[in-house]
Amino acid sequence: MPDTPRILIIDDDRAFRVGTGALLADEGYQVEAAPSGDAGLDRLRTEDFDMVLLDLRMEGRTGLSVLEELRGSGNDVPVVMLTGFATVDSAVAALKLGADDYLTKPCDNSLLRSKIKAILARREPVLGAGAARIVGAGTRMKEVLRAISRVAPTESTVLLRGATGTGKELIARAIHEESPRRSRPYLTVNCSALAEGLLESELFGHARGAFTGAVNERKGMFEEANGGTIFLDEIGDVSPGMQAKLLRVLQEREVVRVGTSRTLQVDVRVVAATHRDLESMVEEGAFRKDLYFRLKVFQIRVPELRDRPEDIPSLVGAALARWNERVEPTRRVQGVSEDAMELLSAYDWPGNVRELMASLEYACIVSEGGRIMAHHLPEEVRDGASSISSGNGSGEARRAEARAPEAVRRYVAPDAESEREKIVKALEDADGNRTRAAAALGMGRTTLWQKLKEYGL
Numbered sequence: 400m401p402d403t404p405r406i407l408i409i410d411d412d413r414a415f416r417v418g419t420g421a422l423l424a425d426e427g428y429q430v431e432a433a434p435s436g437d438a439g440l441d442r443l444r445t446e447d448f449d450m451v452l453l454d455l456r457m458e459g460r461t462g463l464s465v466l467e468e469l470r471g472s473g474n475d476v477p478v479v480m481l482t483g484f485a486t487v488d489s490a491v492a493a494l495k496l497g498a499d500d501y502l503t504k505p506c507d508n509s510l511l512r513s514k515i516k517a518i519l520a521r522r523e524p525v526l527g528a529g530a531a532r533i534v535g536a537g538t539r540m541k542e543v544l545r546a547i548s549r550v551a552p553t554e555s556t557v558l559l560r561g562a563t564g565t566g567k568e569l570i571a572r573a574i575h576e577e578s579p580r581r582s583r584p585y586l587t588v589n590c591s592a593l594a595e596g597l598l599e600s601e602l603f604g605h606a607r608g609a610f611t612g613a614v615n616e617r618k619g620m621f622e623e624a625n626g627g628t629i630f631l632d633e634i635g636d637v638s639p640g641m642q643a644k645l646l647r648v649l650q651e652r653e654v655v656r657v658g659t660s661r662t663l664q665v666d667v668r669v670v671a672a673t674h675r676d677l678e679s680m681v682e683e684g685a686f687r688k689d690l691y692f693r694l695k696v697f698q699i700r701v702p703e704l705r706d707r708p709e710d711i712p713s714l715v716g717a718a719l720a721r722w723n724e725r726v727e728p729t730r731r732v733q734g735v736s737e738d739a740m741e742l743l744s745a746y747d748w749p750g751n752v753r754e755l756m757a758s759l760e761y762a763c764i765v766s767e768g769g770r771i772m773a774h775h776l777p778e779e780v781r782d783g784a785s786s787i788s789s790g791n792g793s794g795e796a797r798r799a800e801a802r803a804p805e806a807v808r809r810y811v812a813p814d815a816e817s818e819r820e821k822i823v824k825a826l827e828d829a830d831g832n833r834t835r836a837a838a839a840l841g842m843g844r845t846t847l848w849q850k851l852k853e854y855g856l
């Protein structure tokens with residue numbers, strides 16, 4: 400089912416909220432309203448909207464101030480400014496602050512409708528084959544796809560944040576394939592897998608005799624990837640020495656082969672990834688601040704699978720299709736039973752999509768070409784889910800129960816106290832701004848909201 404776009408109207412004029420709200424609801428949008436700038440910001444901090452209609456002149460906090468606060472917190476929801484006193488100045492100021500468009504009040508209804516349609520259409524990612532392998536029907540993955548489509552055509556460095564197995568490598572490749580560099584090399588390096596010296600010579604190359612075993616001169620990956628993209632996985636794990644060298648590449652686009660002193664110019668786009676909390680590492684002095692800023696030009700946070708259970712059915716479908724393509728017709732799997740799907744939806748997936756894919760491959764093997772039933776799933780998936788879905792209600796009710804905060808609580812329980820403290824600290828650091836706190840914690844706003852409720856904060 401396609402998502403209904405959610406629109407928030409922020410206006411202190413009740414008649415406008417009601418009238419325009421009704422008009423947009425008739426168009427099939429889900430409309431919410433807030434009577435003041437502060438009330439609107441509160442909702443934007445805790446809920447996701449696809450668009451905001453924002454009145455410029457309001458009692459108390461003005462529309463411009465709302466917009467400024469919103470953009471300052473990293474929220475890029477499209478905003479259409481509304482003004483009863485259209486002056487070029489205020490419209491220009493709004494556009495500069497990141498409004499997507501503006502309209503004068505009283506609004507022409509058909510103009511309002513067409514602007515909304517156009518802006519929402521712009522938000523739909525237009526992606527090619529490079530991103531086609533990324534499965535994800537839910538809103539959260541759509542946001543990720545949108546970010547990919549925005550940043551791919553640029554030259555900007557991209558930093559992918561997310562837990563293991565969430566799909567960072569897949570996204571890095573998609574960014575390359577959706578970029579003008581697609582016909583040039585794409586190389587990936589796992590920075591945590593190699594000792595410092597080896598990593599250096601892999602990345603930057605070496606002269607003959609630079610170290611024992613360096614019998615020949617060798618180009619490094621930055622040179623090999625010239626004109627293309629390099630994916631530096633686990634960037635949070637590199638040593639201080641390597642951090643300095645990577646900074647130089649990002650800043651000067653220069654490399655020096657180990658054992659030489661000649662600088663070589665390279666034209667390589669960098670996509671980096673980490674599951675680490677780089678902000679804390681910077682604070683502790685374990686990660687260079689200047690490198691951190693160079694890397695985080697454009698960040699994409701990849702949500703954990705447990706935070707987007709709506710993607711599970713389509714991922715399951717993709718996994719079965721992949722399996723069926725690879726095996727003989729007699730071993731093809733016919734689908735997944737309702738019980739099995741319930742267990743899959745309720746499990747926590749600490750290993751994220753990688754673990755889901757592996758579990759399905761296991762189930763495909765043991766189901767021997769039939770239908771995947773609950774007992775074909777790996778034990779931990781059966782047990783993990785069964786301990787929280789032991790109710791005797793209907794399947795739907797049990798699934799809802801399993802997805803509710805209980806599922807989250809169960810997972811965080813051993814560490815709940817420290818998580819609560821972390822959340823309190825992040826909120827303090829962010830002056831109570833939940834969007835920024837969520838970003839610092841590396842979790843979605845909705846997750847943070849759930850956790851605040853859960854911890855009674």
Ligand SMILES: Nc1ncnc2c1ncn2[C@@H]1O[C@H](COP(=O)(O)OP(=O)(O)OP(=O)(O)O)[C@@H](O)[C@H]1O
Pocket residue numbers: 532533534535561562563564565566567568569570632674714717752753756
């Ligand atoms: N959205 C997705 N659609 C389809 N397959 C996915 C998706 N996300 C992840 N996968 C698959 O899950 C596996 C793990 O993904 P990937 O290697 O990209 O994760 P990662 O975040 O880079 O993990 P790590 O941090 O451990 O390196 C891969 O087989 C990948 O193809």
